[in-house]
Amino acid sequence: MNTIYLTTSEEDIRRAAEIIKNGGLVAFPTETVYGLGGNALDPEASRRIYAAKGRPSDNPLIVHISEFSQAEPLVKKAGGLQYPEGSRIPEAAHRLAEAIWPGPMTMVLPKAEGVPDATTGGLDTVALRLPANDTARRLIELSGLPIAAPSANLSGRPSPTSWEHVREDLNGRIDAIIKGEPCIGGIESTVVDMTGELPVILRPGLITPERISSVLGVPCSYDPAILGKPEDGLVPKAPGMKYRHYAPKAEMRLFRLKDEASADGHKRLLSAMEAEAEEYRRLGRDVEILCYDSEREAAEKLFSDLRRLDQENADIIFAAALDQSSSIGFSVMNRMLKSAGYNIVEI
Numbered sequence: 095m096n097t098i099y100l101t102t103s104e105e106d107i108r109r110a111a112e113i114i115k116n117g118g119l120v121a122f123p124t125e126t127v128y129g130l131g132g133n134a135l136d137p138e139a140s141r142r143i144y145a146a147k148g149r150p151s152d153n154p155l156i157v158h159i160s161e162f163s164q165a166e167p168l169v170k171k172a173g174g175l176q177y178p179e180g181s182r183i184p185e186a187a188h189r190l191a192e193a194i195w196p197g198p199m200t201m202v203l204p205k206a207e208g209v210p211d212a213t214t215g216g217l218d219t220v221a222l223r224l225p226a227n228d229t230a231r232r233l234i235e236l237s238g239l240p241i242a243a244p245s246a247n248l249s250g251r252p253s254p255t256s257w258e259h260v261r262e263d264l265n266g267r268i269d270a271i272i273k274g275e276p277c278i279g280g281i282e283s284t285v286v287d288m289t290g291e292l293p294v295i296l297r298p299g300l301i302t303p304e305r306i307s308s309v310l311g312v313p314c315s316y317d318p319a320i321l322g323k324p325e326d327g328l329v330p331k332a333p334g335m336k337y338r339h340y341a342p343k344a345e346m347r348l349f350r351l352k353d354e355a356s357a358d359g360h361k362r363l364l365s366a367m368e369a370e371a372e373e374y375r376r377l378g379r380d381v382e383i384l385c386y387d388s389e390r391e392a393a394e395k396l397f398s399d400l401r402r403l404d405q406e407n408a409d410i411i412f413a414a415a416l417d418q419s420s421s422i423g424f425s426v427m428n429r430m431l432k433s434a435g436y437n438i439v440e441i
């Protein structure tokens with residue numbers, strides 16, 4: 095297949111929307127990572143998405159909308175929740191949407207009949223997201239359809255934060271790539287389950303539990319499965335969280351301080367990594383060090399750094415662990431731990 099490259103001009107977004115309407119696949123920018131979009135209401139388009147990514151089809155896709163009213167026909171009422179007059183969307187979801195959308199948050203809600211099982215991996219819930227990116231929203235609007243879009247990477251590779259990353263993985267496998275701006279968020283949206291009485295985070299992201307809790311005035315917890323290691327045997331409620339994601343080709347190790355609170359912590363971590371790297375370099379191995387000044391910087395750069403180090407054929411990657419007591423640090427560490435296959439060096 096010949097992949098065409100489009101700009102973010104109105105004319106090109108219109109072409110992209112036509113491709114979606116005709117059952118094709120288009121990669122587009124969002125504020126978190128690039129998405130690989132297809133008509134969410136067409137099971138055939140969803141199957142093509144799984145095939146292009148090489149992704150297991152039990153891993154449901156997020157459905158993207160451009161305005162809140164588009165969510166109504168995708169959702170079904172369930173017992174035990176409160177609903178505003180004339181809406182199938184629970185009260186709490188209305189309030190979260192109002193406060194946070196457009197933005198890097200996905201809400202899981204009971205699914206309406208019309209949403210194909212192929213899109214939701216056979217689940218009776220649907221994940222909805224209204225992205226904070228003009229090109230993404232315009233594409234959805236012009237196509238007149240909800241757009242199913244996972245991250246636009248080959249399954250198992252780091253999520254793409256630029257169109258060049260998408261090209262690396264999917265050139266020749268999809269109809270078009272929109273050459274938008276690099277993503278500012280850098281990690282995928284927070285996925286929050288809104289089907290129960292209280293909100294539960296299924297995938298951590300830049301929208302924190304504190305933020306959700308303050309909007310709703312109730313506690314917001316993490317799915318216990320994302321707090322543990324894979325060998326703890328807990329099954330995550332977001333099926334995608336069970337796969338080894340974001341893996342670079344190089345062996346990766348995370349360096350963490352036993353005593354996180356110490357004042358010169360950052361410096362000590364860095365010098366321990368440098369010393370260890372020197373040993374390996376003497377043996378002729380190419381060791382690269384990742385050390386970020388802030389959690390936001392780590393979120394923005396982690397995936398693109400992992401891809402760059404792959405291209406440079408690094409043998410080993412040493413990365414400084416982030417402070418997991420902050421919610422953003424915890425979200426980025428969730429990705430780093432998977433990239434490193436839970437390979438941790440304590441110093």
Ligand code: TXA
Nearest residue numbers: 126128129154219220221244245282283332333334335
């Ligand atoms: O930021 C993002 O969310 C990006 C951009 C493109 O919007 N999309 C993204 O999609 O990260 P993907 O497919 O790579 O990850 C979707 C995650 C997976 O972990 C999946 O299991 C979970 O959301 N998910 C989707 N639908 C679900 C549902 N109905 N119930 C529970 N988890 C669901």
Ligand code: MG
Nearest residue numbers: 244245253282
């Ligand atoms: Mg993904």
